[in-house]
Amino acid sequence: xxxxxxxxxxxxxxxxxxxxxxxxxxxxxxxxxxxxxxxxxxxxxxxxxxxxxxxxxxxxxxxxxxxxxxxxxxxxxxxxxxxxxxxxxxxxxxxxxxxxxxxxxxxxxxxxxxxxxxxxxxxxxxxxx
Amino acid sequence: xxxxxxxxxxxxxxxxxxxxxxxxxxxxxxxxxxxxxxxxxxxxxxxxxxxxxxxxxxxxxxxxxxxxxxxxxxxxxxxxxxxxxxxxxxxxxxxxxxxxxxxxxxxxxxxxxxxxxxxxxxxxxxxxxxxxxxxxxxxxxxxxxxxxxxxxxxxxxxxxxxxxxxxxxxxxxxxxxxxxxxxxxxxxxxxxxxxxxxxxxxxxxxxxxxxxxxxxxxxxxxxxxxxxxxxxxxxxxxxxxxxxxxxxxxxxxxxxxxxxxxxxxxxxxxxxxxxxxxxxxxxxxxxxxxxxxxxxxxxxxxxxxxxxxxxxxxxxxxxxxxxxxxxxxxxxxxxxxxxxxxxxxxxx
Numbered sequence: 001x002x003x004x005x006x007x008x009x010x011x012x013x014x015x016x017x018x019x020x021x022x023x024x025x026x027x028x029x030x031x032x033x034x035x036x037x038x039x040x041x042x043x044x045x046x047x048x049x050x051x052x053x054x055x056x057x058x059x060x061x062x063x064x065x066x067x068x069x070x071x072x073x074x075x076x077x078x079x080x081x082x083x084x085x086x087x088x089x090x091x092x093x094x095x096x097x098x099x100x101x102x103x104x105x106x107x108x109x110x111x112x113x114x115x116x117x118x119x120x121x122x123x124x125x126x127x128x129x
Numbered sequence: 130x131x132x133x134x135x136x137x138x139x140x141x142x143x144x145x146x147x148x149x150x151x152x153x154x155x156x157x158x159x160x161x162x163x164x165x166x167x168x169x170x171x172x173x174x175x176x177x178x179x180x181x182x183x184x185x186x187x188x189x190x191x192x193x194x195x196x197x198x199x200x201x202x203x204x205x206x207x208x209x210x211x212x213x214x215x216x217x218x219x220x221x222x223x224x225x226x227x228x229x230x231x232x233x234x235x236x237x238x239x240x241x242x243x244x245x246x247x248x249x250x251x252x253x254x255x256x257x258x259x260x261x262x263x264x265x266x267x268x269x270x271x272x273x274x275x276x277x278x279x280x281x282x283x284x285x286x287x288x289x290x291x292x293x294x295x296x297x298x299x300x301x302x303x304x305x306x307x308x309x310x311x312x313x314x315x316x317x318x319x320x321x322x323x324x325x326x327x328x329x330x331x332x333x334x335x336x337x338x339x340x341x342x343x344x345x346x347x348x349x350x351x352x353x354x355x356x357x358x359x360x361x362x363x364x365x366x367x368x369x370x371x372x373x374x375x376x377x378x379x380x381x382x383x384x385x386x387x388x389x390x391x392x393x394x395x396x397x398x399x400x401x402x403x404x405x406x407x408x409x410x411x412x413x414x415x416x417x418x419x420x421x422x423x424x425x426x427x428x429x430x431x432x433x434x435x436x437x438x439x440x441x442x443x444x445x446x447x448x449x450x451x452x453x454x455x456x457x458x459x460x461x462x463x464x465x466x467x468x469x470x471x472x473x474x475x476x477x
Contacts, residue, residue, distance in 0.1 A: 014224050015224075015225065069175070069475070070175055091174060092143075092174055092459070107181075108181055108188075109176040109181050110177070110178055110180075110181060110212075116477060120178075120213070125176065
């Protein structure tokens, strides 16, 4: 049962909400209790850009059971405008056309489900801009 | 003045040609493309459903309206493919878009007119002064049984409309609904695919209800078909909307902008709403738009809109429907389509 964890991560997975350190301005995604740069403990919530650049990627050809019917699919590191990097599946992609440095956009997609009768889990993926 | 302050549409990038489906079942492709005027249809990605389509369409509507999502007092999603049987699709959408939690949310269901129902109620809330903005959405990942005539048309997509009273882009002048007990198309609880009455879906259902709502709307407004720049009707195939338009006295030129079904398919609850979005993409200030939806079961919702000067400010703020329809297509073969639509029985 993944319900409690899924619910806890909704602000990040649905809306890309990060923690901005009020002391040094460092962005933490997902938010942290202590700033990894200056150790301060006060943050404001900011929403990250939904546009970015592909830093690197790999193609998953042998996936875990839950994703085995979606192979092959690319997973990449995306640097969002503003500097935060996220790992995301790249949806709707023609793998042969993917190139490091290309512009991507974050979209809202179904990520997984908790079995046939369990909850559906949504979140961010990237698509070619 | 109450009406649409922001609109947005979304279509998945995957497509399958009617010809590909016809060859799979040994049917003459010409009979489909010529008879039903259907050439290809949209197919949802494996990670897309009514909720993700609604979120994308509503995001574009917010971009056009440029309002604070927190000011939206109601969110209604009309669909016959809500991913959950029990849990409203809108609960997920509001958290994705930063709406609420002080918001009224419900899922609507009325075959292919659930989207116009959502629009109708959203508009009524604002008109009654209950809230500043309300969001009505029609979206579907439509079901059609393998080999059935519906398989050529059942597609995926949706459109979202934010109703409000400030900076209105299309004022709603008149509405009318027409409903009766007509069992032309249905899906029983637990069934994977809908059933329909074949030819019974025509005159006693589609034509009767659309003409009933349209005639009453014209009488109520004291307008006639030639007063309108555009008209859009529910699009189960390419043929029916043209035929009902002709019977009512509308000309082909009035229907063309919203007649997207030959290349999109029938997005069920998203059908006439996506047609309306395509019209708003090209409409000019002062244009009058006539819209009548149809949902089996059966009923029709009719709207008359008058486009305002605000329209030109918002049209380019988000992708236009024809751009999504004509560009960035990925064609599937029948095997890929069957996999994407989960038509293949797998081990749990």
